[in-house]
Amino acid sequence: MREVVEVLENNRVAKNVHTIRFRWKRDARPGQFVMVWIPGSGEVPLSLSYVGDIKGITVKVVGETTEKIARLKTGERFGIRGPYGNSYSYANKILVIAGGTGMCSLAPAIEMARVNYKVAFIKVFFGAKSAEDLFMLDRIEKFADALVIATEDGSLGKKGLITDFALPEIKKGFYDIVWTCGPEAMMIPIVKKCLAEGVNVEASLERYMKCAIGVCGSCAIGRFLVCKDGPVFDTKILSEIINGLGKVRSPSGRLIDYAEQS
Amino acid sequence: MADIGVEVCGIRLKHPVMLASGILGISAETMKRAEEGGASAVITKSFSIEERAGHENPTIALFKHGILNSMGLPNPGARAMAKEIEKAKKMCRVPIIASVFGKDADEFVKACEIARDSGADAVEINLSCPHVPGTGMELGVDPNAVKEIVTEVKSCIDLPVFVKLTPNTHALQKIALMAVEGGADAIVAINTVRGMLINPMMKKPELSTIFGGYSGPGILPIGIYCVYTIYSAVGQSVPVIGVGGICRGMDAIQYFMAGASAVQVGSAVYYRGYSAFSEIANEIETFLENEGVNSIRDIIGIAVR
Incomplete structure (x- = not known):
């Protein structure tokens, strides 16, 4: 019930x-x-x-x-x-890369990293199409050590895609973990860079769901179910499913391009 | 050592616990996952010639004794599923059984032919889904329709044909007999039980389709009864495969004792995780050993002979 x-x-x-x-x-x-x-x-x-x-x-x-x-x-x-589903892992120095409503799941993680886990350093990159698509900026500024904003139209922060500014931050040695949530076109290059650089990464994925309890298979990516094994996937799983990202299942279960979903 | 291997329609299984249709079986990779969890055979999600989106959410409601669902037979269509079966046949060692449905004998036959060409080890024809108009149990409660569909399918493909029946009928023995007359190689019972839940606070049904199919621990006695009654009618001619509410080895044992030769497990994946299959198989083996029983064959129907 x-x-x-x-x-x-x-x-x-x-x-x-x-x-x-x-x-x-x-x-x-x-x-x-x-x-x-x-x-x-x-x-x-x-x-x-x-x-x-x-x-x-x-x-x-x-x-x-x-x-x-x-x-x-x-x-x-x-x-x-x-x-x-599961949640993010905490580490001492965290790089957060959010796109649009991807911030919904990351904002409480940023807050908890600071308040409960008292991590040493959190830097947040937050991108969207335009200033009017950004939200929770006060909350992020309060709990993060640094916030970089980018909008595609330049109406707030830097002008361009958030990946233009966030990708160069991903280098072996400084951040203990990268968290990302947002459109898959944004997350794919981030995950690839992390895998290439040997940086720990966790990406929260979104898929059409029916049961949400790990039985129906609607949200399957490879052998993993987003509802049960995710929605946050770690480096090991991401390295296994990276080539399957960018494809989602329609309600029938057919694989379609991420951009095609309604 | 007790022998928990079984043979159903000439298909050797290392133990009797298969993955039931509707759970996980959407892709080769998720079928592989069921195999890794110990399933001795995998039944795919039911598929039709044409793609189907299934019903609108909410399609599931959870309660104390089980799960109510009205997924609505979502599937990407027979051609897409055939590709998954071909891939699964390469990835998995366990038999892959294609579950198919249609609105008439012709559609069943076409879907079965695609399943056969994909390399499936058997087909299971779904005459029992309780929440999609024009197919499933709407056909499966009509003994003549059951016979016609099974006859047509058997005349067109030479694979073993499992026929999955609904408990939502007073005529189960007759329906099972007609399926056997049509040439069914095994009877699978049961599919979900029609049911309905209402959210009192919202004063609305919990499912978009109002009613759905009830699975999980609460339907165990219904399934055991249905297997018993089918076994009583057809048990000498074809094997009965028991499904419905099996979460523990002891649940499966009851199915064997009612006349089942093998079992299928679905909702237990929710209750016990993906290793439910091997855990249940181990529990079956432990019971047989403790009771000094050499083989599952020795207890099939033992309680109802």
């Missing part, structure tokens, strides 16, 4: 991006996700963007169900199950 929670607040944090806060007494770790159910509309996987007693999801409107989630008002209810 799905649990039902009540919206405490809904804040628009960027263009078409909303953060919904709700009280949910489940232990959760950054990187984990939940299945959010809007009766009559659908159920979608969403990363937890806050993992304390008052949880949060940060959702970008991409379809009917995410639009309904983004429009939830204080006091309204939604169904939830989870949390599912």
